[in-house]
Amino acid sequence: MRDGVRDCIIIGGGASGLFAASYLTYLDPDIKLTIVEKMPRVGKKLLLTGSGRCNITNASTGKDDYNTDNVARLDTVLKSFAVNETVEFFENYLGLVLTSKDELYYPLTFRSNTVLDCLRFYIEERGVETILEDPVTKIAHSNNGYSVLLDSGKLLEAGNIIFACGGKSFAKTGSDGSAIDLLKTFVKDEDIIPYKPALVPLTSDKPGIKSLAGVRFNGSIDIVSDGTDYKRAEGEILFTKDGGLSGIAVLDVSDAARELIDKGRSVSASLNLTGKGSGDILRMLFIRRQLFPSRTVSNCFSGLLNRVLLDAVLKDIKIDGKLIASSISDQGLIKLSNTIAGWLIPITGTKGFEDAQVSAGGVKLSSLTDKLEYSNSRGLYVIGEAVNVNGICGGFNLQWAWSSAVAAARGIRNV
Numbered sequence: 001m002r003d004g005v006r007d008c009i010i011i012g013g014g015a016s017g018l019f020a021a022s023y024l025t026y027l028d029p030d031i032k033l034t035i036v037e038k039m040p041r042v043g044k045k046l047l048l049t050g051s052g053r054c055n056i057t058n059a060s061t062g063k064d065d066y067n068t069d070n071v072a073r074l075d076t077v078l079k080s081f082a083v084n085e086t087v088e089f090f091e092n093y094l095g096l097v098l099t100s101k102d103e104l105y106y107p108l109t110f111r112s113n114t115v116l117d118c119l120r121f122y123i124e125e126r127g128v129e130t131i132l133e134d135p136v137t138k139i140a141h142s143n144n145g146y147s148v149l150l151d152s153g154k155l156l157e158a159g160n161i162i163f164a165c166g167g168k169s170f171a172k173t174g175s176d177g178s179a180i181d182l183l184k185t186f187v188k189d190e191d192i193i194p195y196k197p198a199l200v201p202l203t204s205d206k207p208g209i210k211s212l213a214g215v216r217f218n219g220s221i222d223i224v225s226d227g228t229d230y231k232r233a234e235g236e237i238l239f240t241k242d243g244g245l246s247g248i249a250v251l252d253v254s255d256a257a258r259e260l261i262d263k264g265r266s267v268s269a270s271l272n273l274t275g276k277g278s279g280d281i282l283r284m285l286f287i288r289r290q291l292f293p294s295r296t297v298s299n300c301f302s303g304l305l306n307r308v309l310l311d312a313v314l315k316d317i318k319i320d321g322k323l324i325a326s327s328i329s330d331q332g333l334i335k336l337s338n339t340i341a342g343w344l345i346p347i348t349g350t351k352g353f354e355d356a357q358v359s360a361g362g363v364k365l366s367s368l369t370d371k372l373e374y375s376n377s378r379g380l381y382v383i384g385e386a387v388n389v390n391g392i393c394g395g396f397n398l399q400w401a402w403s404s405a406v407a408a409a410r411g412i413r414n415v
């Protein structure tokens with residue numbers, strides 16, 4: 001442990017805080033640096049990422065994969081430490097071996113603790129002090145820059161602060177959203193957007209939807225309001241046991257649904273249950289009616305859709321699945337194909353922070369510089385999920401954690 005004034009205190013030992021520490025010691029091996037983490041160990045959320053496999057980044061990362069209040073600045077920060085540099089730093093400096101699956105990068109071990117170990121070992125070897133289980137309770141100005149008060153009563157001082165306390169999702173990992181209040185001495189209220197759950201399952205009150213619990217399919221979802229399509233995503237969709245929708249495609253459109261609902265708009269999810277167009281589906285229905293005219297409707301089309309899903313759709317459009325397929329009119333088949341290509345599910349809201357992978361909101365990116373220093377407070381940097389930047393699923397949120405950490409580290413070392 002070092003005494004005296006640190007060059008920098010990083011508040012929060014999550015993905016962005018650990019990466020900032022690594023990059024700072026890479027830039028300046030002699031830097032006096034302390035990480036303060038409120039939990040008994042660092043990187044608890046990082047361990048959960050990618051279902052324990054840690055989807056580190058995405059080769060296609062770009063500004064359009066995120067929601068933020070300042071797209072131009074987001075673009076600058078992402079480009080200043082892009083995916084290739086991230087991969088290079090992980091491999092050549094932290095010693096991690098990466099592998100890619102389509103555009104998604106993972107550690108070769110497919111274990112998130114490998115990533116955490118590489119970060120931990122690197123900063124430990126470079127003498128970074130890590131204080132655990134001692135949350136920061138106050139940040140104030142001091143003669144030397146900033147003073148940071150810990151729950152234990154310990155007072156630390158530093159020329160720079162990196163605020164890396166994350167958002168509000170999965171509070172059991174330590175990021176419960178409360179730390180943002182620490183910034184209120186320096187950061188104006190109008191520069192902080194209240195946290196909202198993002199990448200989160202949607203809820204619905206559609207009668208009978210709970211009977212679909214556990215059913216999953218590969219298709220697409222469109223968020224629709226007053227006949228306009230607001231956001232679309234393709235991929236896995238899952239019906240949850242409490243009558244909602246989840247899966248990667250649903251999480252990716254959840255922000256758009258929440259924003260519309262917050263504005264008082266009525267919102268539906270239009271589900272394409274096969275990913276094919278209604279014309280293709282209609283052709284398949286015609287062919288199957290011709291092939292199996294004496295089967296029941298349910299049996300006749302069961303090769304096209306999960307049986308439980310097919311029966312729910314038939315019930316919804318009031319076609320009796322027990323009827324003989326040949327008795328279904330062309331009009332009936334058209335109605336069925338249109339519904340399979342765009343089944344409307346009313347959306348009532350989103351689930352809460354405990355089910356959200358990330359949070360929207362935080363310190364406005366427009367109130368920070370390109371180095372993520374708060375414009376009105378020299379030496380105070382905000383990175384990671386604490387900034388109002390949230391990405392879709394696929395490694396984009398961690399890429400933001402890495403890129404924002406490097407921006408702040410370079411700001412502190414003026415490079």
Ligand SMILES: Cc1cc2nc3c(=O)[nH]c(=O)nc-3n(C[C@H](O)[C@H](O)[C@H](O)COP(=O)(O)OP(=O)(O)OC[C@H]3O[C@@H](n4cnc5c(N)ncnc54)[C@H](O)[C@@H]3O)c2cc1C
Pocket residue numbers: 011012013014015016017036037038039042043044045046048049050051054055056057134135136137164165166167169170173174175176179356357358383384385386394395396397398399401
């Ligand atoms: C289940 C799940 C799966 C995910 N999978 C992926 C994925 O595969 N790929 C991807 O890109 N993203 C994924 N994410 C998102 C990603 O984990 C986050 O975006 C990322 O961890 C944010 O990093 P951060 O450093 O900003 O915050 P965090 O990792 O949340 O770290 C913040 C740290 O600050 C600490 N802290 C809070 N308050 C204080 C205080 N007062 N004093 C001291 N310390 C404090 C917390 O304890 C915590 O350790 C996933 C998220 C979840 C929940």
